[in-house]
Amino acid sequence: MIHTNKPKIWYGGDYNPDQWEKSVWDEDLRMFKLAGIDVVTLNVFAWAKNQPDEETYDFDWLDEMMDKLHADGIGVCLATSTATHPAWMARKYPDVLQVDFNGRKRKFGGRHNSCPNSPTYRKYSVRMAEKLAERYKDHPALLIWHINNEYGGAGYCYCNNCEKAFREWVKARYGTLDQVNRVWNTAFWGHTFYDWEDIVLPSGLSEEWVGANGRTETNFQGISLDYLRFYSDSLLECYKLEVEAVKRYTPGIPVTTNLMGAFKKLDYHKWAKHMDVVSWDNYPRFNTPHSYTAMMHDLMRGLKDGQPFMLMEQTPSQQNWQPYNSLKRPGVMRLWSYQAVARGADTVMFFQLRRSVGGCEKFHGAVIEHVGHEHTRVFRECARLGAELGGLSSALLDARVEAKVAILFDWENWWAVEMSSGPTIALRYVEEIHKFYDALYRSGIAVDVISVEADLQRYDLVIAPVMYMVKQGVANKLETYVELGGTLITTYFSGIVDENDLVTLGGYPGELRKLLGIWAEEIDALLPEQRNRIIVQDATSGLNPEYECGMLCDLIHSEGAEVIAVYGEDFYRGSPALTVNKFGAGEAWYLATSPEEAFLRDWLPQVCASHGITPLVSAVPEGVETTLRSKDGQSYLFVLNHNADAVTVDLNGRSGVDLLTGLQLTCGEAELPGHEAWILKLH
Structure with a gap:
């Protein structure tokens, strides 16, 4: 900065x-x-x-x-x-006003109320x-x-200016109508486009509707996915125009x-x-x-x-x-x-x-x-x-936060996952990401949350929950990462489609199949009240013998991967629920179902420990957060007590001076009052 x-x-x-x-x-x-x-x-x-x-x-x-x-x-x-245009602009130049999902022209009011593709808005x-x-x-x-x-x-x-700009965006991205028809799979329901003017915005007037749960549904995921990309890019273009203006x-x-x-x-x-x-x-x-x-x-x-x-x-x-x-x-x-x-x-x-x-x-x-x-x-x-x-x-x-574990987070994957017409309405991308993050957080293990474009080689463990969309080149990147000694964890509903939301044929998990050493034949969606069980095969693993799971259950077959746990119920009882595949110098895990929190809290720290990744302090008390920032060879340990009451923290052999109070804290246990923090300049 x-x-x-x-x-x-x-x-x-x-x-x-x-x-x-x-x-x-x-x-x-x-x-x-x-x-x-x-x-x-x-x-x-x-x-x-x-x-x-x-x-x-x-x-x-x-x-x-x-x-x-x-x-x-x-x-x-x-x-x-520039977040809210003035009233005179809306009165004199109505193109600055947005059109809503149902085709209604807005009047002046609210904020962020400008069309990003309005020539008037961009000019002023x-x-x-x-x-x-x-x-x-x-x-x-x-x-x-x-x-x-x-x-x-x-x-x-959803105004006319946005529709015209969307056509130009699509033309620039795909080049020809033939390519557009292919990536949007317009042969489905006879939606073939013959002219660029045939393309309209996906809205309540065309391909989309608001479902019973309040979530926008769509007939054509490819069209709707590209509209989301386009709209993010449109606002970004407005931002970049202002940046260029001030940078001059x-x-x-x-x-x-x-x-x-x-x-x-x-x-x-x-x-x-x-x-x-x-x-x-x-x-x-x-x-x-x-x-x-x-x-x-x-x-x-x-x-x-x-x-x-x-x-x-x-x-x-x-x-x-x-x-x-x-x-x-x-x-x-x-x-x-x-x-x-x-x-x-x-x-x-x-x-x-x-x-x-x-x-x-x-x-x-x-x-x-x-x-x-x-x-x-x-x-x-x-x-x-x-x-x-x-x-x-x-x-x-x-000062930088240093982590050996990364979680992949991808906006386009998020859009695609929650736009999918199945297998379950209960799947929420950010919630699934948070389940994995929370288990590591509670263990005091530092995590970077990164994009699929980031350098993976700096991490010992990379976690990619619900990697439904596998973009071009990503599968090869993950293979190289694991082959060189990295450990990958991915999950249920991964490797299903490409970046156009077209299913990768040849069996799930698509391009990840060789890396993971499995084939997912079917995907079972459980009702909210339904549960299955994860049965751990290895009694010496340190895990409990069984855990609950639900929401989604991938029915998988091992194609070289070692089976660590199996399902306990239903017609797929005994089939793999957790596998690990040796690939080059590394390994790739596949968790085929959404487990209860206790499983992730037990399992993920074990995977980390097997790679020498340990918590910053010993036995992190409930409600205590730890992290480390470092620069120029000096490290600063943050210990935050989110509890209203005091807790005892084992500093795990560390000692230092608290920058907030000047107190010296030595190795061993110390009491941290409620809603208080230490920033320890470590010796």
């Missing part, structure tokens, strides 16, 4: 002075100092204020605030304000970015550009846009290639598993090859948009902030710094509450964290 003139973990968040009278500004700046805030995100939704009509640009308020912040030693993450958003970059290119407060905001938040557009004036200023974790609509692996630094907004619910939040941090870190990322938004306490918006209990905001730092964040930032007076986010938490002073629990906690981050200085900046 590029730190410019802020050689510490940045601390701050979104500030909207354009929503307040100037009399409030100086009081806010006074409290920013008290809280230790040194970076402010400005101008996120100020397009209407900056450009009241087609020809007029007015940045006087922004000039004044930029100068005030700089005078107070506060840097600026400057947004381009780029012009706004240029105006801002030209004006502030030499301003000393400018640290980083924040392009737009939370792209994709308003869903998809500020080539040395880094650029980002705030991502949203496992956000289904956009392929963030593609997006990250055009970001100088990844940033994201972290909003777990009060009952979100801590391992899921950790996985999202690791996913964001993995987008740019382990590079530290920005925590762009989190709430100091309450959120406003969830069904039940609980307060963060005392200490939790600080603890979750350190969870982000532990997993690679080099910033801790909030939405928002002052609570808005009206609108749907008026009850979203803020550093400065509606009472308007610093004498609140939330402000005191923010000020404590600000002081601590200041004390950490540059110790952790650019």
